[in-house]
Structure formats: structure tokens, C-alpha cells
Amino acid sequence: MSPIENVSRRNFLRGGVFAAGAFVLGVRFHPGLLTVDTLPQDTHVDLAKFHPSIFVGMNPDGTVWIVAHRSEMGTTIRTSLPLVVADELDADWKRVKIEQAIGDKRYGDQNTDGSHSIRSFYDAMRVAGATARFMLIQAAAQQWNVPAAECETDLHVVIHRSTNQRAGYGELAGAAAKLPVPAKEQLKLKPKSAWRYVGKGEVSYDLAELVTGKAIYGMDARVEGMVYASVERPPVIGGKVKSYDDQDALKVAGVLQTIPIDPFQPPPAFQPLGGIAVIADNTWAAFQGRKKLNISWDNGPNATYDSGTYKNELRETSHKPCKVVRNIGDADAAFAKGGKIYEADYYVPLLAHATMEPMVALAEFKDGKVTAWAPTQNPQAAQDIIAKELGIAKEDVICHVTLLGGGFGRKSKPDYVAEAAVLSKKVGRPVKVVWTREDDIKFDYYNAVASMYMKAALGANGKPTAWLQRSVFPPITSTFDVNAVYGDPGHLQQGWTDIAYDLPNLRIENGPAKAHVRIGWLRSVANIYHGFAVQCFTDELAIAAGRDQVDYLLDLIGKPRSIDFTGVDYPNYGASLQTYPWETGRLRHVTEMVAEKSGWGKRKHSKGSGVGIAAHRSFLTYVATVVEVEVNDQGEVRIPRVDTVLDAGLVVNPEATRAQFEGAAVFGASIVRSGEITATKGAVNQSNFQDYPVARIGDAPLQTNVYIVESDAPPAGVGEPGVPPFVAAFCNAVFAATGKRVRDLPFTSLGFS
Amino acid sequence: MIQLKVNGADQSFSGAPEMPLLWYLRDVLNLTGSKFGCGIGLCGACTVHVNGQATRSCVTAMSDAAGKEITTVEGLEKNGLHPVQKAWMQINVPQCGYCQVGQMMQAAALLNSNKKPTDQQIEDAMAGNICRCGTYQRIRAAIKSAAGEMA
Numbered sequence: 001m002s003p004i005e006n007v008s009r010r011n012f013l014r015g016g017v018f019a020a021g022a023f024v025l026g027v028r029f030h031p032g033l034l035t036v037d038t039l040p041q042d043t044h045v046d047l048a049k050f051h052p053s054i055f056v057g058m059n060p061d062g063t064v065w066i067v068a069h070r071s072e073m074g075t076t077i078r079t080s081l082p083l084v085v086a087d088e089l090d091a092d093w094k095r096v097k098i099e100q101a102i103g104d105k106r107y108g109d110q111n112t113d114g115s116h117s118i119r120s121f122y123d124a125m126r127v128a129g130a131t132a133r134f135m136l137i138q139a140a141a142q143q144w145n146v147p148a149a150e151c152e153t154d155l156h157v158v159i160h161r162s163t164n165q166r167a168g169y170g171e172l173a174g175a176a177a178k179l180p181v182p183a184k185e186q187l188k189l190k191p192k193s194a195w196r197y198v199g200k201g202e203v204s205y206d207l208a209e210l211v212t213g214k215a216i217y218g219m220d221a222r223v224e225g226m227v228y229a230s231v232e233r234p235p236v237i238g239g240k241v242k243s244y245d246d247q248d249a250l251k252v253a254g255v256l257q258t259i260p261i262d263p264f265q266p267p268p269a270f271q272p273l274g275g276i277a278v279i280a281d282n283t284w285a286a287f288q289g290r291k292k293l294n295i296s297w298d299n300g301p302n303a304t305y306d307s308g309t310y311k312n313e314l315r316e317t318s319h320k321p322c323k324v325v326r327n328i329g330d331a332d333a334a335f336a337k338g339g340k341i342y343e344a345d346y347y348v349p350l351l352a353h354a355t356m357e358p359m360v361a362l363a364e365f366k367d368g369k370v371t372a373w374a375p376t377q378n379p380q381a382a383q384d385i386i387a388k389e390l391g392i393a394k395e396d397v398i399c400h401v402t403l404l405g406g407g408f409g410r411k412s413k414p415d416y417v418a419e420a421a422v423l424s425k426k427v428g429r430p431v432k433v434v435w436t437r438e439d440d441i442k443f444d445y446y447n448a449v450a451s452m453y454m455k456a457a458l459g460a461n462g463k464p465t466a467w468l469q470r471s472v473f474p475p476i477t478s479t480f481d482v483n484a485v486y487g488d489p490g491h492l493q494q495g496w497t498d499i500a501y502d503l504p505n506l507r508i509e510n511g512p513a514k515a516h517v518r519i520g521w522l523r524s525v526a527n528i529y530h531g532f533a534v535q536c537f538t539d540e541l542a543i544a545a546g547r548d549q550v551d552y553l554l555d556l557i558g559k560p561r562s563i564d565f566t567g568v569d570y571p572n573y574g575a576s577l578q579t580y581p582w583e584t585g586r587l588r589h590v591t592e593m594v595a596e597k598s599g600w601g602k603r604k605h606s607k608g609s610g611v612g613i614a615a616h617r618s619f620l621t622y623v624a625t626v627v628e629v630e631v632n633d634q635g636e637v638r639i640p641r642v643d644t645v646l647d648a649g650l651v652v653n654p655e656a657t658r659a660q661f662e663g664a665a666v667f668g669a670s671i672v673r674s675g676e677i678t679a680t681k682g683a684v685n686q687s688n689f690q691d692y693p694v695a696r697i698g699d700a701p702l703q704t705n706v707y708i709v710e711s712d713a714p715p716a717g718v719g720e721p722g723v724p725p726f727v728a729a730f731c732n733a734v735f736a737a738t739g740k741r742v743r744d745l746p747f748t749s750l751g752f753s
Numbered sequence: 754m755i756q757l758k759v760n761g762a763d764q765s766f767s768g769a770p771e772m773p774l775l776w777y778l779r780d781v782l783n784l785t786g787s788k789f790g791c792g793i794g795l796c797g798a799c800t801v802h803v804n805g806q807a808t809r810s811c812v813t814a815m816s817d818a819a820g821k822e823i824t825t826v827e828g829l830e831k832n833g834l835h836p837v838q839k840a841w842m843q844i845n846v847p848q849c850g851y852c853q854v855g856q857m858m859q860a861a862a863l864l865n866s867n868k869k870p871t872d873q874q875i876e877d878a879m880a881g882n883i884c885r886c887g888t889y890q891r892i893r894a895a896i897k898s899a900a901g902e903m904a
Contacts, residue, residue, distance in 0.1 A: 074849030074886045203845045210850035211838045213786020213826035217851060220785040228780070253769055283789075284776035285769075356790050356798060356851040356885045405788070405851025406885050437791040655845060659888070663848055666887025689795040689883065697879045700889040 043067055044099050050173040052135055052181045054106055055128040056085050062156060062170030064089065064096045069107035070117045071377045072100075072206070073355075073407030074663075075719050076656035077117045079205040081125050084118075084652060087197040088129025088190055090153040091169070098205050103379025103399035111378040113412045113521065114573065115619035115717025118652055122715050130187040132176075139175035140167050155196075192712075201653035206403065218375030218402045219434070221362040226430035227256060229423050230286035232293050233275035233443055236682035237517050238266065238300035244276050248292035254285025258293070259426050261419065267482045268518050270385040272419045273443060279427055283434050299682055305516035307350070307449070307678040314451035314513055315345055317472045322511035323486060326497045326568045329505035334466030340458045342544055344537055347744040348529035350677035351447040352686070353522050354694055357405020358440040363420035364430035369396040374417040375404040382414035386421040397421075408667075409521040413445050438687040445520025446677055448473040452533035462545020463555060466505040469537075471496060471530060474515035485512035487526070489569040495530035495616055495724060497568055500587050502558025516682065523667055524723040527618040531724030532731070532745065535614035539732040540741065549613050549732070550595045557615070560585025573620055579714055580620045590624040590645040590709065591615045597707055598626035598643035605736070608632060612732025614725040619717030621648040622709075625665075625725040627701075629733040635752045637734060639669060642704040644722060649713035657718045658706040664722025665704045670694040671723070672730050673753070674746050755819045759784070760828025770816035774808075775799045777815055778825060786826035786854045790883070797882030800855035801825050807862035809881075826854045829861060837861045840899035848886035856882045860896050869900055 044065040048057025057065045066085050072078035082098050085091075101107055109120065133153055140158035141148035144165050151160050156169045192199075209215040234240055240263035249258055256279045263274035276293055280286035335341060361374040363386070370390065376382050379399040387394040404411055416433060423431040435443075450473035459465040476491060477484035487510045489497075497508055522528075542552035562581040565572075572580060591613070595601070598611065605611065608631045615624040625644040631637050642665045651657050674693040678685045686692040731742040740750050755766045759782060766777060773792075778784045778801070787810055790798030794809040801810045802824040829835045834842070837857045847853045856879070863870055863878040870878065875896050884892070 072849075074847075076848075203842075204847065206850070207842055207845065207847065210847040210853060211834070211841045211857065213854045215850055216785075217788075219789060220779075222783065282772075282776055282780040284772050284780070287792075354885060356796070356849065356883065357788070358790075404849060406849045408885075434789070437793075437796075659845070659848055659891075662890060663887035666889060667885075669887075670885075688793055689791055690793075694883055694885055695887070695889075696881075696883060697889045697892065698876050700887060702893075703890060 043101070044097070050177040052131045053128040055125065056089065056132050058132065058169060058173045060170050060173050062095055062168055064091045066096055066098050067101050068098050069101040069110055071112040071401050071404055071407065073112070073377065073404035073411065075660060076204050076653060077112065079202055080653040080656055081117060081121055082205070083197045083202055084122060084125035085129040087195055088126045089133045090155060090196070092156040093197065093202060095156060100401050102401065103383045105380060110380050111412055112407070113377055113409055115719040115721065116573070118715045119575065119620065119717065122652070126189055127184055127187065130189050131182060134182050134187055135176040135179050136169055136172045138179050139172045143167070143175065198652050199650070199654070201655040203655060215403050217357050217405045218360045218373065219357050219405065221373040221402055221432065223362065223364060223430045226362060226432055227279050227281060227427060228283045228286045229277045229279050229431050229433045230290045230436065231261065231275050231277045231419060231433065232290050232295060233273045233439070234263065234297055234299070236299040236302050237268065237273070238302050239263070240274055240298050240300065241276060242296040242298045244296065245294040246276070248294070249278055249289040252285055252289040252292060254280045254282055255289035256280055257427070259423060261422060267478070267480050269480050270381060270413050270415050270418060271389070272415055272422055277423055279423070279431065286434070287436065302516040302682040305679055305682040310449070310516070311347065311451070314449065314472045315347070317511040317513065318345070318451045318453035318470045322470050322472070322509040324507060325492050325510050326508040327506065328503065331466040331468050331505040331507040334505040335455070335457050339465065340544070341455065342458065342541060343453070343455045344540060344743060346452040346454065346533035346536065348450050348532060349675070349745065350449045350517065351522055351671060351675045352441050352444045352677050352692055353408045353410035354441065354692060355406030355408060355410055358437055359416035359435040360433065361417040361420040362430060362432040363417065363424045365390065365421060365425040368392060370421045370424070371398045372417055372421060373400045373402055374414065375402045375411055376414050376417055377404065377407045377412040378414055381412070382417040385414055385418045389418050389422050390425055408523045410444060413520055437689070441686050441688060441692050442684045445479060445518040447522035447525065447528065448475065448519050450529035452529060454533055454537040456537070456541055458541065458545055462541065462547050462552065464503055464541065467501070467503045468507050469496070469533065470509040470511060472511035472513050473529065474513040474519050476519050476521055478515035479518050479520060485514050486510055489571050491526040493570050493572070494526035494618060495534060496526065497570055498563065498582060498617070499534060500563070500584055500617065501556040517679065517684070524618060524720040527616065527724040528671060528727060531614070531616045531618070532727050535616060535725065535728030536731050536742070539612065539735065548601065550591065550600055553591055553613065553615060554588055557584050557588050557591070560588060575620060580716065582617065586622040586647050587615050587617055590622045590647050593707065593709070594624040594626050594643055594645040597645060597705065600626060608737055610733050610736025612729045612734070612736055614728035614732060616725040616728070618721045618724055621646055621716040621718065621721040623721050623725050625729045627726065627729040627733045629730070629737050631734065631737045631752070637752050639701040639730070640703070642701040642726070643707070644704065644726070645707045645709065646718070646721065647709035647711055648716045648718050648721070649711050650715040651708055651718070652715060654708055657708060660718045661706040661722040662704045665726045666695050666700040668723045668726035668730060669700055671727055672742070672745060672747055673699055674748065676746050755815050757818050757820065758822045760824060766815055768815070771814045773811050774801070774813040774815060774818045774823065775810035778810060784825050784827050788851055788854060790852065796852070797859060798852045798855040800858040800882065802858060802862060805862070805865065807859045826858060829858070835861060836899040836902045837864065837895070840895040840902065844891045844895040844898060846888050846891040846895050848888055852882065852884045856884065856892055860899065863896070864900055864903055868904055870896065
């Protein structure tokens, strides 16, 4: 029996369209393949004969349905969490079908960011699988009239060895469904030695669909009767339409109407930015019509923002005493003693996400309710903002999650999903809002521009006797609070207040900066600029001290210990310090290991080539990276090799983890080479890949070798932690190769390309 | 009326002749494998074959597609998978996957004209295709693997 026939047609159309798997093939290319339905959402799991949990269900044919409630943007999370369920269930992965959850608070947090999906849900997935397995064993034991304790499972079967009885999971599903769901305490989780999938990994459940073009992204969503929208937004954040003339736009073939969208009331949060939408019967007509709009803007309070002036202001602020966020000893007294004092300013500009799939969303408002389909990292936030914008209840908003063509944090902010819903209400039809690349670059929630001032006094053997670091950046909180100017603990912790070094006199400060664009989180977030400053300054000091960088780095990290955060507002990425202490020994270990793996100090480097190292903990994962570069006389930089070692505790899916760290190196290469958003008179200057270039094949490392430390520590993040050490190690390598110190990113400021 | 062949089937189009082929494929024919990434031919996500040549469909007007044979990923291989697709699976290239159809169409065109490309030839041929997830080293490996299979 095919899984399609197990459910009603209504449910199939509603819940199944975006779930990858064989059943999608049959309907994918039919027009009007989605139907709009605002009835309560039952999943295949809910409808399965046996469904002891909201995450897992089973039918008598043995098919196991598992809900993926986190968004798939390329990390393989849609596969890796279900893999944990399947492992505890002892299920045959080939008989598992994965369905994507809608936004629904019953699943708990669904905001797929912060590299914490495995960390936060590993236990819940194990429990879901173990619960089902427990009940299948109970059902078999009752049927055979033997003690459950004598029964065991093997791939998709329950076995009682002494009586030589076996029953497939499917056969037992009906009986298991009648049993009470056991308490968590009754469960016995599998020992590591019995794990089938965890630690071994699997390729993406969607791999075949991804290589055949059948995978459905937000850009590919369609419903019957939908129209397309393209929105001309105020060029300056906080601006609004003064007047507009749409006569020429309406003359474009295919254009149906234009619709104004209200400007937002500060703070922006996830509200639509406002502007004029052009509605058309195809995407291209909407784009063309939009070009013919004649709009007069009121640019609002940010119209004087100039990113060049702003950079100078950040730097000036960082040169004055700021708010102290961590202090050890008395740095000023130590500096006053004189000795060799080193200072340096580091700078990282605004960065855009530039996901390959621009923002896009489809929504239908009907009978007071909304159904949306979106490539979102955060479907519950999409429900919230749609409900708020339309004045309806959150429960009346259904948000389906498609595959995401990249996310990197941008798609956690559902402003674009809200636009589609607002427009659908005004048009009276389903509306798909398609952002152009230009919209994506100009209306991002940028990673903060940041200036870091570093100062150290070196004593005997070049070791710092005092260390001062100040960072100044417009905080992410400014997007949600118009008065926010200081970094919040959640971002100051990122490679800043948690500096790994064992220093007698340490002062860490943060200065105020007002935001003039929407600030958001991008892969690794504040770790990017903090890690860059700390790890490049360390390299500078090592060289000043005449020390080998690895030796010096290990010296600064000091003895293995758990960092004492007494008196520091240090959230530890939301994890407890008992479960996830900050262990310097693990940072030492990855540093030593990457030195060994990369042949540090053993390989000869010809003129114009060199290596750099950096070590950084973020999202609870310890990473050290060595980058090798070759720079020619024209300043063209190649990256022949990268070695990176990570300790992320238990790694569920090593294959996916290697891919994330390979990708992180490329992401970091984009940041160093060319990542820069600037603004003039409040409007962003960049627009597309010609002026916001990202790494192409020749710009990327030729080979990134990823080494995973075997560990039984609890699982930590893998999506983001590869970026910060790469950025610093890359810049340190450029210095080794050329003698030019990269302090301002991107490195084009020094003539490199 | 513009006549063209898409994946072997005759099609006619009576809309605006300046409409890019990409939007005709996606919005009219509902062949959504080819992706919109930049709209100005800079990222390669929209790559299709026009008379066998890798072409950016987002900057190819329908009038320029007239009389041509268009192949999209949906028609790349009639039976099963193209060697490039097999290699992409074997090497586990995709992360988010959004750009990968364009990457594979570009790679397939390369291998059609050059059975055994060098590293530099691979780099030159693939330079117009952006992958923001950063799968380039696997793309290189997959192209070599597919070349081996096609040889």
C-alpha cells in the first residue's frame, strides 16, 4: 500500500506537498498542486495507526513517519534529527518517511538558528524513538505471553530468542497503539555500542530530489489562482511613500493592480517595510511593472546615515572608555607600568546573507484565516507577525515550511512572509511575493558593522601582562527596541566576554552605537568580528614576541580548566555551565591537533605563500583552523588548503558536519575577500553579485580537510562554529605570506583580491 | 507566436517576446527545477541548455529562444539519472541544493564538450555558478567522477 492511500486526499494535499519522498513525485508538476485549507492540521504521524508521540508514527505496513520540525536550509537537520528517532526505534531507515512540520507550538521551539537543533532536541528525539520501541516490545511480549524484558529488537522487528519468535514492527503497530504511553523514566535508551545511525550519519533524505530539480523551495510554491507580487520598498529604512504614480506600471502586460503597503511603526522587528506592490499574473510582469512606478519618498530619520562617517564614529567610541562587561585584575595599573604596549583597531563592515534563494513567500487570506507557504527558519514567528499585521489570532495562521534555498539567519526574520499575507488580504487572492536579488541585498537584516580596539602589554617571554578589548557595534536588539545601543549579553558572549586566555589583568568593554539599518544575525553572528579581532591580535602579538603562533596561542589559553564566569553576564548560548562548561583543555586539544594535521612548522612555504592559525569556541563547539594561502604579485589570493579540527561533543551526522565545515570555510572566504555593505544617505549602495560578490569556485579553498574529535560530551553546534576561526586564520595566513596585516575587512582595502 | 522545443516537446508562446526564458519555464510551464538567483546572469542558478549550450535563462529573452531546443534539468536524462546527477549523489554535493541544478547543467555542458577537463578547465567552466553554501570542492570532485563514468 502506498502511503498516499493511508490518508485522506484532503490531508495529502494539505500536509504532503512539501514533504519530500516518493509520493511527491506524482503531483509535483501538476498546476494548482496545493490547496488552501485552514482546518486543524493533522500530520501523517497524527493519522498513523500507532503514534505514541507527535514526532513519530507507524502504520501496519511498517512505514514509519517522522516529523521534522526544524527547517532544512542545507544543514541536513531534516534528516539528522529523524535519524536519532529511527536509531532509538531500531527502525529501518529505508522504511522511514519524513514530513515537514508546519509552525506549531506543540513542537516547542522551531526557530532553526543558533546551531542548537541537535543540542536542544537530541534527547527529545531519543525519547520519541525509545517510547515507540518500548511499546512495540510490550505488544509483542503480550502476544507471545513472554516477559517484555526477554524481548529485544533488531532492524524493524521484535525478537524473543528463546522461543524463536519474531514480529515485524508493522504487524505490532495495531496492538502497540492500544497500550499506554510509558513515562520517560520507564525507558531504557540504547547504549552507544548499539547505535545504528547516530555517529555514523546519513546523506540528506532529500538528496535524490535535490539533484533532479524536484525539491520544492519557497520559490517553487504554487496554488490555484495565485498572483505574483514585487514590492518597491522605501530605499531608506523607516522611510515612507509621499506620493506615487502607477499609470505606466499598470500598462505593462500582465500587471493587474498596484497596492500600497503601510510603513512600519518602529521598531521594525519583523514588520513589512512598506512601499508599493505591483501585482501581476507572472513574476516577470510584476518586476517590469515595478520598474515603471514613479514614487516620491519621504526618507525619514535615517536619511543622513553614511557608512563611512559611521565607521569613524565607531572607531572614536572604541578609543574612549566604555561599559565594562568583564574585568579581572587591574589592566590600567598594569599598562601604567609601561613595557611593550601594542594597540590595534579591527573593523568588520555590515554583511548581507545573500541566500541563493531570495526572500519569497506565498500566502492566502480567506475567511479571516491565513495559510502561508514559506522558506522560513522560523514558522512560529511567521504566524505571530501575520496574526499581528492582520489582526487575527495566531491559531488562524497556518505556516507551511518549504525547503530553504539557504538561510544563514536571514530567513529567521519573516518580514517577507508577512508581506505576502498583507497583500493577499488586500488582493483577495493568494499572493506570492518574490524578492529580487536587489531587494535581498538592500533590505537585509545585516550582520552588525563592528569596530574593535585591542591593547596589550607584553611581559616576559612575550606573554601579555594586561589586555584590554573594546567592541562597538549596533546591536541586534535595536531591531526590536528603538533605544538599544549596547551589545546584549547574548552577543557579547560570542568570542568576547568568553575570551579563552588565562590573563592576570583583563578588561572587556562595549560601547554604544545606534543602528540605521535593520541589524540581524548571520551565520556565527558576533563571533565573526570578535573572533577576527582576538585571533588576529593574538597573531600580531606572537610575531611581536618572536614566538611561534601555535606555541603562543597555547601559552595564552593556559592550563586546561573550566572558565570561571563569576560576575559576568554570560549566557553560554542558553546552555548550563554544568552541562556545557567552557573547557580550555578542549580548545587546546583542537589547536594541537590542527597543528599536527596541517603539518604546522614542518612544511616549507615558498615566497608569497604562508599559513595562519586561529582557535575559537562558538555555539559550544571548539574549533581550530589552519589556512594556507598563495598570493601572487598582483595581490590575487588563492587558498590551496584548509585544515580544521572540531570538538562538538557527540556528532550525530559526521558527513553533514564535514559538509558544514567545508561550507563555513567558503562562507568565511566571502567575508574576508569581499563582504561589505555600505550606505549613502541612508540607502544601501550594493544591489547584486557584481557589487556584493560572494566566493566563487576559484575563490574558495581548493581543499578543506575536516577532522572531528571523538567525544562523548553532549552535542554542540556545527552549522556556525567553522566560520570565525577561518576568517582569522585566513587573515593571519595573508600576513604570513605578504607581511601585510589585514585589520579592516574585506581585505580589498589592502589591494588584495 | 514563438515556437520552441522544451525537453523534446514542441511549445508555443504568445506572450511578451522580451520575457526571459526562466520565467516562461517556471511560471508558464511550471518547470521549477531552474532557479531564480540574481536575474542578471551572475549566479548561474537558472542555467539551462539552449541547443546544447549552457545558457543563463534569466537573461535569455523568449525571442532569442525561438526555434531553439531547450533542455532543463527535468529533461536532462530521459531514463534514470545523468552521470552528473549520479556523481552529485555519490559525492553528496548539495547542501541547501538551490544552486545545484544550475551547477549540474553547467557541468553537463562542460562534459559534453570536454570529456576530461583539467582542474583549471573545471574552474573556468564553473566560475559563473555561485554556491553560497560552499560546496565547491565537492563540485570539483563530482565533475571528475562524472567524467570518469562518461569516459
